Amino acid sequence: MRSKIVAGNWKMNKNVAESKALAEGLVSELNGVSLDNTRVIVSPTFVNLTTVLAATEGSAVEVAAQNMHQEASGAYTGEISADMLTSVGIKSVILGHSERREYFGEDEALLAKKTDAALANGLEVIYCFGEVKEEREANIQEKVVAEQISGALFHLDAAAWSNIVLAYEPVWAIGTGLTASAEQAQEMHAFIRGFVADKYGAEVAENVSILYGGSCKPSNAEEIFSKPDVDGGLIGGASLVAADFAAVIKAI
Numbered sequence: 158m159r160s161k162i163v164a165g166n167w168k169m170n171k172n173v174a175e176s177k178a179l180a181e182g183l184v185s186e187l188n189g190v191s192l193d194n195t196r197v198i199v200s201p202t203f204v205n206l207t208t209v210l211a212a213t214e215g216s217a218v219e220v221a222a223q224n225m226h227q228e229a230s231g232a233y234t235g236e237i238s239a240d241m242l243t244s245v246g247i248k249s250v251i252l253g254h255s256e257r258r259e260y261f262g263e264d265e266a267l268l269a270k271k272t273d274a275a276l277a278n279g280l281e282v283i284y285c286f287g288e289v290k291e292e293r294e295a296n297i298q299e300k301v302v303a304e305q306i307s308g309a310l311f312h313l314d315a316a317a318w319s320n321i322v323l324a325y326e327p328v329w330a331i332g333t334g335l336t337a338s339a340e341q342a343q344e345m346h347a348f349i350r351g352f353v354a355d356k357y358g359a360e361v362a363e364n365v366s367i368l369y370g371g372s373c374k375p376s377n378a379e380e381i382f383s384k385p386d387v388d389g390g391l392i393g394g395a396s397l398v399a400a401d402f403a404a405v406i407k408a409i
């Protein structure tokens with residue numbers, strides 16, 4: 158059975174003291190809350206990973222990285238490898254976020270390499286994708302999303318998919334206050350699950366968690382999460398306040 162997951166992407170926010178306080182605040186908010194089959198993940202910047210790991214130790218809150226380099230080591234100034242992440246206790250990494258694609262030129266060919274490196278090191282991959290506004294207006298969002306998924310992930314064998322989480326994030330909804338309607342999210346998530354099923358079969362498709370991201374917050378999370386193919390969320394802005402993020406988690 159696939160997991161429900163609510164993941165907070167802190168992006169380039171929070172210094173070390175603020176990260177510690179936010180992590181501790183979240184642990185406190187979740188104290189006594191029954192999470193059942195729901196995983197909670199937070200994703201601080203690289204420099205704050207170990208602080209947040211320590212602050213969440215012994216709690217249900219997991220910690221993921223926001224990115225990693227595809228090579229194992231070498232002359233790549235400013236970069237972080239999969240082995241470096243696992244060596245400090247990280248078990249998951251976000252790859253392919255639209256901000257990485259837009260500002261750092263990441264494409265499917267590169268993301269396939271990053272995915273391979275992550276999986277080879279035992280990391281779970283939270284793979285992000287989604288169409289931009291113009292693509293939605295042109296009604297080619299399914300084609301765009303299919304290419305983003307197949308280009309980076311369809312070289313994997315079926316077994317590898319037990320370590321893949323998909324995160325559909327329509328770019329027009331990220332940080333804009335515009336949210337896909339629950340129906341739009343469900344429609345796309347059902348398409349994605351069908352697309353994975355066509356390639357790998359129903360079992361892989363039924364077991365992969367598909368998260369929604371884009372202006373998801375306490376006021377709309379419950380409706381979005383109520384849809385059958387929406388298995389949780391990748392939350393940006395609302396994950397930066399412990400009470401708000403806890404409210405989104407409780408909505409699932």
Ligand SMILES: O=C[C@H](O)COP(=O)(O)O
Pocket residue numbers: 166254326330331332333370371372373391392393394395
């Ligand atoms: O990774 C998270 C997404 O970019 C969503 O961000 P947002 O909730 O601030 O729109």
